[in-house]
Amino acid sequence: xxxxxxxxxxxxxxxxxxxxxxxxxxxxxxxxxxxxxxxxxxxxxxxxxxxxxxxxxxxxxxxxxxxxxxxxxxxxxxxxxxxxxxxxxxxxxxxxxxxxxxxxxxxxxxxxxxxxxxxxxxxxxxxxxxxxxxxxxxxxxxxx
Amino acid sequence: xxxxxxxxxxxxxxxxxxxxxxxxxxxxxxxxxxxxxxxxxxxxxxxxxxxxxxxxxxxxxxxxxxxxxxxxxxxxxxxxxxxxxxxxxxxxxxxxxxxxxxxxxxxxxxxxxxxxxxxxxxxxxxxxxxxxxxxxxxxxxxxx
DNA sequence: CCGTATCCCAAAGGATACTG
DNA sequence: CAGTATCCTTTGGGATACGG
Numbered sequence: 001x002x003x004x005x006x007x008x009x010x011x012x013x014x015x016x017x018x019x020x021x022x023x024x025x026x027x028x029x030x031x032x033x034x035x036x037x038x039x040x041x042x043x044x045x046x047x048x049x050x051x052x053x054x055x056x057x058x059x060x061x062x063x064x065x066x067x068x069x070x071x072x073x074x075x076x077x078x079x080x081x082x083x084x085x086x087x088x089x090x091x092x093x094x095x096x097x098x099x100x101x102x103x104x105x106x107x108x109x110x111x112x113x114x115x116x117x118x119x120x121x122x123x124x125x126x127x128x129x130x131x132x133x134x135x136x137x138x139x140x141x142x143x144x
Numbered sequence: 145x146x147x148x149x150x151x152x153x154x155x156x157x158x159x160x161x162x163x164x165x166x167x168x169x170x171x172x173x174x175x176x177x178x179x180x181x182x183x184x185x186x187x188x189x190x191x192x193x194x195x196x197x198x199x200x201x202x203x204x205x206x207x208x209x210x211x212x213x214x215x216x217x218x219x220x221x222x223x224x225x226x227x228x229x230x231x232x233x234x235x236x237x238x239x240x241x242x243x244x245x246x247x248x249x250x251x252x253x254x255x256x257x258x259x260x261x262x263x264x265x266x267x268x269x270x271x272x273x274x275x276x277x278x279x280x281x282x283x284x285x286x287x288x
Numbered sequence: 289c290c291g292t293a294t295c296c297c298a299a300a301g302g303a304t305a306c307t308g
Numbered sequence: 309c310a311g312t313a314t315c316c317t318t319t320g321g322g323a324t325a326c327g328g
Contacts, residue, residue: 005145005254012192012257015264022264023192026210030267031188031260039183041321044175048156048167057290066170068322073291083273094289095328104269110149111259113156116167116175118255120159123174125248129227185301201310212302217311238309239308 001110037082042067042075044112047101050085051109054100084108145254181226186211186219188256191245194229195253198244228252 015023022028038044042064049055049063061072076099079085084105088098101109159167166172182188186208193199193207205216220243223229228249232242245253 001149002146003149003258005147005258008257008261009195009253012260013196015260016192016196023189024208030263031192032185033267034263034270035183035188035259036185039179039188041176041180044179044183045167048160048175051153052157052160064168069291070293070323071321074321081274081277082270083277084270089290092289097290104266104273107266108262109153111255111262113152114147114149115179115255115259116156116159117152118252119174119178120166122248122251123177126178126226126228129248130225133225133227213311214303214313215301218301233310236309241310 003111003114037078038108038112040075042071043079044116046075046079047084047105047109047112048116050099050101050105051113054098057097057099060099079105147255147258181222182252182256184219186215187223188260190219190223191228191249191253191256192260194243194245194249195257198242201241201243204243223249 012023015021023031026032038047045064046060049060055063057072057076060076061067061069064072067075076085076087080087080099083102085099086102088100090096090098156167159165167175170176182191189208190204193204199207201216201220204220205211205213208216211219220229220231224231224243227246229243230246232244234240234242
């Protein structure tokens with residue numbers, strides 16, 4: 001599936017132009033709502049990993065060494081609640097649990113990956129910009 | 145500019161396949177780094193608004209009624225530091241300040257808008273999924 | 289092996305008052 | 309008008325220990 005960025009930009013502009021656009025309604029804003037999830041520290045990473053293939057709980061832990069068990073469980077729950085991933089329990093001994101993308105999650109993988117690609121391409125320039133900014137704006141001095 | 149989601153997905157998969165991929169390096173992961181900014185509660189919203197046209201500080205405040213002055217200032221600083229927006233001061237009395245997208249910010253608008261469009265299209269299904277999940281998983285009971 | 293519960297600290301974020 | 313400083317509350321997220 002292909003997407004034209006110009007069209008997407010215009011679509012969003014049109015959404016914003018509506019009076020009382022949902023985009024500006026703190027209660028009902030899809031952007032804040034969804035970005036709050038996929039934008040969090042771990043969710044998009046998990047999404048990408050599950051995009052490769054389904055993983056078991058322990059596999060995910062090993063794939064993301066610096067995540068705590070509590071956060072992994074919590075993030076998976078949240079994604080599952082949103083219908084982006086499925087959770088399947090196999091009644092083995094000891095039990096094993098597999099996570100994978102639902103169709104909805106799969107459909108999210110495209111736009112998110114596009115953003116990741118942008119990110120990877122421009123990361124250097126962003127870091128450069130930060131360095132420059134910090135040079136121009138040295139840590140402030142207190143009044144004497 | 146058009147983007148093929150399949151290509152983006154494959155690109156990211158290739159990035160993840162590399163041994164010691166930067167994507168899994170907590171220190172150097174562009175995804176975490178950039179998502180931490182644009183994924184935050186306000187940054188993407190500001191990006192979209194500035195995509196419409198440059199805005200003054202007060203205009204932004206009015207456009208986003210539920211943002212505190214401190215958060216607005218902080219978010220703008222962060223975006224400026226990353227080189228996504230510019231800040232221009234007009235020496236009027238009283239002074240006025242204009243914010244707008246840089247070229248880099250403009251180039252980010254496409255991928256982010258694509259994600260916003262996805263979000264708007266699927267928000268209903270996500271909310272539905274949440275409701276269903278909450279029905280299936282009633283608030284837990286304490287042990288007696 | 290998976291998941292939950294608890295505790296605790298650090299950072300995010302809001303309100304308000306003050307300055308250039 | 310724009311921005312800073314301070315205070316205070318809420319949340320995010322890590323460590324650990326325990327239960328199914």
